[in-house]
Amino acid sequence: MKRGIYPGSFDPITNGHLDVMLRAEQLFDEVVIAVAHNDQKSPLFSEEERVALIEETVAGHDRIKVTSFDGLLVNFARDQGASALVRGIRALSDFEFEFQMALMNRKLAPNLETIFLMPKEEYSYISSRMVKEIARLQGDITEFVPKNVQKALLSKLA
Numbered sequence: 001m002k003r004g005i006y007p008g009s010f011d012p013i014t015n016g017h018l019d020v021m022l023r024a025e026q027l028f029d030e031v032v033i034a035v036a037h038n039d040q041k042s043p044l045f046s047e048e049e050r051v052a053l054i055e056e057t058v059a060g061h062d063r064i065k066v067t068s069f070d071g072l073l074v075n076f077a078r079d080q081g082a083s084a085l086v087r088g089i090r091a092l093s094d095f096e097f098e099f100q101m102a103l104m105n106r107k108l109a110p111n112l113e114t115i116f117l118m119p120k121e122e123y124s125y126i127s128s129r130m131v132k133e134i135a136r137l138q139g140d141i142t143e144f145v146p147k148n149v150q151k152a153l154l155s156k157l158a
Contacts, residue, residue, distance in 0.1 A: 004028040006086040011043040016123035020088040074109040
């Protein structure tokens with residue numbers, strides 16, 4: 001079984017993330033969405049909330065699994081039996097950071113590949129950070145996130 005890991009903070013999941021997940025589903029027998037625990041960040045949603053929002057969003061996609069992880073990504077990927085990491089690239093600015101990360105991951109785990117996927121053009125400018133800011137300022141986020149996420153985000157900010 002070919003298993004890909006799509007890691008991220010997903011705070012919250014956006015339509016761009018979802019697009020990358022669905023593209024990855026076409027490439028692997030199973031895709032594990034790995035919600036990262038990061039002590040350096042203060043997420044709006046807890047790990048449990050992020051996992052639940054993603055599970056609700058991908059319901060019906062039996063080859064997509066959702067979990068959280070703590071620690072080094074390559075160790076998590078090895079424990080999951082993954083052959084590749086999936087990373088979304090929105091713009092050239094993402095590529096430089098992701099390229100360095102991919103090279104470091106290759107050094108740490110030579111058998112683990114990194115695959116870069118681009119979302120549809122209409123999602124290329126969306127980021128969780130920007131969506132949260134628009135929602136905080138009472139802007140319309142309908143086009144940027146799944147409906148369940150919009151409801152949760154507006155409820156969280158109320």
